[in-house]
Amino acid sequence: MEDLNIELLDKYSGQLIEYATLYGTKILLALLTLLIGLWIISYLIRGFIKALTTAKVETTLAMFLAKLAGTVLKILLLISVASMIGIETTSFIAIFGAAGLAVGLALQGSLSNFAGGVLILLFKPYKIGDFIEAQGQAGVVKEIQIFNTILHTGDRKTIIIPNGPMSNGTITNYSLSPIRRVDMEFGIGYGDDLKKAKSILEQLMAADGRILKDPESQVLLSALADNSVNFTIRAFVNSADYWGVYFDMNEKVKLTFDEQGISIPYPQRDVHMHFPEGTRCCKAQA
16 A cells, blocks of 8 residues: 555656646746837836827827837736746637627727827827817817817806817817917998098007007908998907907097997888878878
8 A cells, every 4th residue: 555655656756747848938938028019118118108108299199109019018918928838829819809899889989089188199289288169169288188188268167078079170279379469340420420430449449558560460451241331340359368359449440439429320121101192001000
């Protein structure tokens, strides 16, 4: 009985030494590969982030791309380490592929917004602080996320717009140019002094220090309308002064026209009534 136990012990000990020799070396090599691979991935990701920073890529996009690249490289490293140990990796790759396809189909809209966010952060049609109009909304850009752009309106509303439609639609960026042109129209009566009204408008623009001298402002007679003679003024201002000049000029023109006796007519219509002979337009009430 003791001899049998000794034989079994020798048998299993030999197998254990054989397996340890066979797989122990593979496991040690796999662990060494894993540690060296993680160090190389960390080094590559740091270099990738530095390159994106040098290229002046937005911080949000740079960090996201770095994390995405790091995750993909780590998955590939784990698959390589598993194959070194002797684990069949074909099934794992198939599972990852199927899972990726399923996730892609389920998140089509989100992936579209992600792609739009990447395009916006790369090509920069607008940046934080710009006043833009897009997708029927207008406001100041407060944040550009991977999936959404956040606007703040003048009345303190927060609007969240998906980046997919933003990247594919029309965007009006009012902040790209340092100056803007204020276009305004004022009507006077046909009986008012045309030259006097034009002179008043020119003086009001010249007196406003926010209106730039170059490019030169203009006062143009734009229309002989049904009820008024219309002047259009075109004044160039710094972008930040646009609305201040617009509202102030409306007030100043009205007050000055009132002081100088120049009317601002409103739509009116003359009605002429013709009655056949022998008829009266109305009957006296009993």
